[in-house]
Amino acid sequence: MEISLPETCSAAAVAGLWRSALPAVARLGRGDTLELDAGAVGSCGGAGEALIVELYRRSARQGFDIACRDGRGVVARTLELFAVGNFAEDPAMTHPPRKTATAVQVGEAVVGIWQTICEQMAFLGEATVATATLLFRPRRLRLRDTLLHFERAGIDALPITLLIGFLFGLIVAFMAAATMRQFGVEVYVADLISIGLFRELGALITAIILAGRSGSAFAAEIGTMKVNEEVDALETLGLPPVTFLALPRVFAATLAMPLLTIFAIGAGLLGGAVVMAALGLPSTVYWNRIIKATTLNNVLLGLFKAAVFGLLVGLVGCAQGLQTGRTADAVGRAATAAVVGSLVLITIFDGLFAVLFHVLGI
Amino acid sequence: MREVVITVRDVDAGYTTPVIRGISFDVYAGEIFVILGGSGCGKSTLLKHMIGLNPPLAGEIRLMGDRLFGVPQEERLRALRHFGVTYQSGALFGSMTLLENVCVPLDSFTDLPREARYLVAEMKLELVGLKEYADYFPSDISGGMRKRAAIARAMALDPRILFLDEPSAGLDPVTSAELDRLILHLRDTQGVTVVMVTHELASIFAIADRCVMLDKQEQRLIATGSPAELRDHSELPAVRAFFNREAKNPS
Ligand SMILES: Nc1ncnc2c1ncn2[C@@H]1O[C@H](COP(=O)(O)OP(=O)(O)O)[C@@H](O)[C@H]1O
Ligand SMILES: [Mg+2]
Numbered sequence: 001m002e003i004s005l006p007e008t009c010s011a012a013a014v015a016g017l018w019r020s021a022l023p024a025v026a027r028l029g030r031g032d033t034l035e036l037d038a039g040a041v042g043s044c045g046g047a048g049e050a051l052i053v054e055l056y057r058r059s060a061r062q063g064f065d066i067a068c069r070d071g072r073g074v075v076a077r078t079l080e081l082f083a084v085g086n087f088a089e090d091p092a093m094t095h096p097p098r099k100t101a102t103a104v105q106v107g108e109a110v111v112g113i114w115q116t117i118c119e120q121m122a123f124l125g126e127a128t129v130a131t132a133t134l135l136f137r138p139r140r141l142r143l144r145d146t147l148l149h150f151e152r153a154g155i156d157a158l159p160i161t162l163l164i165g166f167l168f169g170l171i172v173a174f175m176a177a178a179t180m181r182q183f184g185v186e187v188y189v190a191d192l193i194s195i196g197l198f199r200e201l202g203a204l205i206t207a208i209i210l211a212g213r214s215g216s217a218f219a220a221e222i223g224t225m226k227v228n229e230e231v232d233a234l235e236t237l238g239l240p241p242v243t244f245l246a247l248p249r250v251f252a253a254t255l256a257m258p259l260l261t262i263f264a265i266g267a268g269l270l271g272g273a274v275v276m277a278a279l280g281l282p283s284t285v286y287w288n289r290i291i292k293a294t295t296l297n298n299v300l301l302g303l304f305k306a307a308v309f310g311l312l313v314g315l316v317g318c319a320q321g322l323q324t325g326r327t328a329d330a331v332g333r334a335a336t337a338a339v340v341g342s343l344v345l346i347t348i349f350d351g352l353f354a355v356l357f358h359v360l361g362i
Numbered sequence: 363m364r365e366v367v368i369t370v371r372d373v374d375a376g377y378t379t380p381v382i383r384g385i386s387f388d389v390y391a392g393e394i395f396v397i398l399g400g401s402g403c404g405k406s407t408l409l410k411h412m413i414g415l416n417p418p419l420a421g422e423i424r425l426m427g428d429r430l431f432g433v434p435q436e437e438r439l440r441a442l443r444h445f446g447v448t449y450q451s452g453a454l455f456g457s458m459t460l461l462e463n464v465c466v467p468l469d470s471f472t473d474l475p476r477e478a479r480y481l482v483a484e485m486k487l488e489l490v491g492l493k494e495y496a497d498y499f500p501s502d503i504s505g506g507m508r509k510r511a512a513i514a515r516a517m518a519l520d521p522r523i524l525f526l527d528e529p530s531a532g533l534d535p536v537t538s539a540e541l542d543r544l545i546l547h548l549r550d551t552q553g554v555t556v557v558m559v560t561h562e563l564a565s566i567f568a569i570a571d572r573c574v575m576l577d578k579q580e581q582r583l584i585a586t587g588s589p590a591e592l593r594d595h596s597e598l599p600a601v602r603a604f605f606n607r608e609a610k611n612p613s
């Protein structure tokens with residue numbers, strides 16, 4: 001059979017040849033001769049060179065001969081540049097796409113989860129030790145950083161927290177009122193809103209906002225520093241990254257959460273008031289009911305939970321940041337893991353608190 | 363008459379205000395052309411104009427006759443295909459092996475079958491001496507190897523021009539000399555025209571055919587010529603100081 005190479009052996013020109021001619025070449029064997037006409041070739045790119053190497057290595061493997069017309073020495077030059085023996089294997093076989101068996105994937109996932117748990121525990125330990133150290137040497141706390149992160153995680157989050165709190169109160173009040181009205185007890189919507197927001201939902205929605213806004217930011221900031229070897233730099237300067245990077249953020253999140261929660265609850269109550277006013281209930285009645293329904297217990301419970309949720313978001317975000325790998329996509333994964341991890345932990349702790357408070361009777 | 367592959371005409375280089383003004387020069391086919399000058403004088407800025415990242419503030423740049431700015435999309439795409447670039451940091455994709463890195467342009471711009479793309483990529487890695495490392499990740503190889511892998515990726519589509527921004531930055535002299543040898547090898551075997559930014563004197567004398575020198579104070583191109591001409595025959599103190607490694611204001 002015969003193959004003639006085009007004048008310009010670019011990828012575009014060679015692609016067709018590769019598909020049309022090579023299957024026939026695969027059928028050649030000992031005693032056959034392949035006539036390779038490279039006489040016209042003026043310029044030969046990587047794809048043309050690859051085709052030449054491919055033909056010669058198949059000739060070596062299958063035992064056919066190549067009669068080459070090589071007017072301008074392109075083939076000779078290619079074979080001189082690339083030792084055909086070097087490329088003896090099928091490249092698709094030598095570099096298989098990185099695929100792993102399902103069983104292996106499951107195993108790796110389980111090991112991965114276990115490792116994550118261990119790493120989180122180690123981080124928690126470090127953070128605890130660092131906090132304890134701070135109790136003795138409070139000046140080592142990075143106060144300016146803490147304030148900065150408090151501003152970013154807390155004050156900057158006020159608008160969105162107020163908006164979502166307000167809408168939340170509005171929606172819950174509206175849905176509850178629609179039902180309660182049928183029984184003529186829409187005044188109890190106030191009780192529902194008060195207990196719901198103070199005890200449960202205020203802290204929860206604020207925590208979700210914090211996880212999305214700040215948990216991810218913590219992980220991304222610290223993760224990028226890790227990729228840029230800034231975390232290593234801190235370490236070698238004798239500044240433990242946990243004290244330097246994590247604690248200010250964790251403290252800021254823990255402090256910001258109860259305050260944000262108060263604002264979220266306030267906005268939620270306002271949302272309820274708007275609905276009640278729309279339904280024609282005098283606002284004094286509504287606020288009176290709210291004051292009656294709100295117990296100090298519920299308020300403190302809600303704020304306590306808020307602080308714990310803030311602590312969780314801060315810890316998870318910083319832990320994920322410090323455990324980031326060395327690549328750009330690792331930063332993205334750390335941010336995602338920070339949000340998902342925080343939400344899971346918040347839910348678990350919320351459940352635990354519900355059981356605990358029930359048992360304690362508060 | 364030698365074939366001109368790059369023309370730079372009256373270019374003002376800069377971001378919002380010009381860093382250097384009125385640059386003009388030609389680059390001929392198959393030469394190794396060096397842009398040199400002190401730190402911060404605008405070498406990278408000029409290079410960014412040449413590779414189409416930022417438009418020049420004034421003037422015109424043509425690669426093989428094609429322009430990158432103010433032209434229809436086809437002309438810009440054609441111009442983009444004339445060259446490959448390696449960036450100062452290497453800019454390899456960290457989540458891919460070296461082979462996959464080199465395959466990226468092949469996957470996107472050719473319709474070669476998969477085994478052919480792999481073979482081409484393998485051969486490009488062979489060209490830079492990294493075939494044995496095809497399945498390594500960029501984070502697992504040395505800085506010099508990363509530079510070479512980046513060159514292999516830049517060469518994947520057989521460009522006529524190769525732009526290199528400070529290829530020897532951060533490399534030891536031996537590795538840097540190996541890189542010089544590789545650049546020469548590529549020029550000689552692939553016929554590629556090389557435009558590189560560097561202030562590595564050893565590299566300039568080893569491989570540069572011609573250079574242009576930019577000056578930060580005067581904000582313009584102050585000298586053009588072969589390295590030996592600039593060293594031995596330039597009247598300008600700034601040029602002589604650079605080539606003889608003198609401090610400008612000896613104290
Ligand atoms: N993205 C940018 N935006 C504005 N100015 C820049 C930017 N990058 C660099 N510069 C300025 O342009 C000048 C030239 O920089 P550059 O071209 O990077 O120098 P070098 O010759 O060392 O490569 C410097 O003064 C620098 O401050
Ligand atoms: Mg630069």
